[in-house]
Amino acid sequence: MTRRLTAFASFHGDPDLPAYIRYHLAALRPFSDCLVFVSNSPVSASGKDFLASIGCEFLQRENTGFDFAAWRDGLDKFPTEDFDEILLTNSSIIGPVRDLSSVFAQMKPFDGDFWGLTTSFGGGRKHLQSFFLVFRKPLITSRAWADWWRNIEDLHDKNEVIRRYEIPLYRYFEKAGFSGSSFISPPRKREMTRPFLRKREGTLPVVPAMRYWTNVTIHSPVELVQQGFPYVKASLIWGHNRRQGIDLARLQQMPDLSYDWDIIQP
Template sequence: MTRRCLIFAHFNPQGGVAADLMDTLAWYRPHVARLVLVSTSPFSSRDRETLLTVCDDVIERDNTGYDFGSWKAGIESEMPLHGFDELVLANDSVVGPLAPADGLLDRVSALPQDVCGLVANWERGWHIQSWYVSYKCRAFQSEVFARFWASIEPCDSKQDLIERYEVGLTAAMREAGLTLGALYQPPRHVSLPRRLAIWARNASLREPDRSRENLRILWHLRTLNPTHFLWRDLLRSGIPFIKRELINSNPHSLNVQRIFSRYPRLRSPS
């Protein structure tokens, strides 16, 4: 069995422990040897006790640096990671799993690359989406890994963080000779017919303004974020997670009612 140490970054603007967080942590628990939660949200003593029923450790820190700051804190607390085959960094930016997925992490582990994720993305250049990334021994014991995480500093914005760290980490690992892969590889270029098909699935006569906005977005975007536009493909490929951003704020004017019809409990996401 693959021995994984999982560091889970958490933030809840309302504070406390949401039910879906406990569900996600409970799902991870049997698949990892060690589970560490790092949170920038305030917990009561009862919250902490609840979390420690599934986590090996809970680290609370100031709300700076987004998830990369939390992962850095978790990595520093766990190094030198002797006895583990993989270091997994994950976060609560997705909801799920929404279907049985007991073999999912083993499918990632079976990939031949040094750094592997669930989903790749072509936005701002190819990179692994940071909500689930697995580093095998050759990667997390490397000098480039140590240098990268030592260099993490608070960013001015989430977009700056994505460019400097989410995309930057991929570049740094590649330059050091490490290999990277992902279970789901989206197309680099989504053809016009496929974009129109995506639009048709999201169009609604009841919501003409939203449908027009979605068409405008699909026409102008050079690349498509798979966790937003291709969520059906992810589900079909056995990755049963939905981005919180998609169901909470829906930045690309997609027809999220189709998601809610399939998963009614997501109508009130935490």
């Protein structure tokens, strides 16, 4: 039986905890021997009562360092070596829109040390997108793991967090002798330069772009869910990527999805 610690980093506007976060936490609970909610935002008494009701640990912290610093502080509260797997996730994704059992079942035979849901080539370097990362015991108990978290700083710029932590993470652990992969297979070489029209603000409403040198979770969200991806990026619904648009009607018609779409209406 796999013992799994899940650390959920959150930044939210509603101290009672938005419905989509409550749903996400409840869905993660059956897959987590220990679930800790690390909040960079205030949490009300109602929010704390909900966390207690699902047996979720709670850590309140200052809003510094984004998700990597939140995970660092959350992991510091537990004997991580006691767990077979550690799952890191955050409030930037909505879902799961399908049962996570299939994701964990498909990744169980993976003969590697860490995995994410998607591989990205944004920034020109292959990396795992950091909104959902799973690490296994050989890596968790390594010197490389301890050194990685010891060196996480409270950065104040999100792009700097991506540049210093999200993008290098894959290569860092690979160089330390560990292997990683993703649930959604990386695109084949011939797909890397498949062009599409990218929406943007300004004088030109759309511009040509190369699909896999952009963020596939933002620019092809419905197609990604069709491939088995169990989430939707929150920024497509009410955040800075809302201009991209997402065809929620197509998602709602997919027979293999199960989600209360009313809780994410803009």
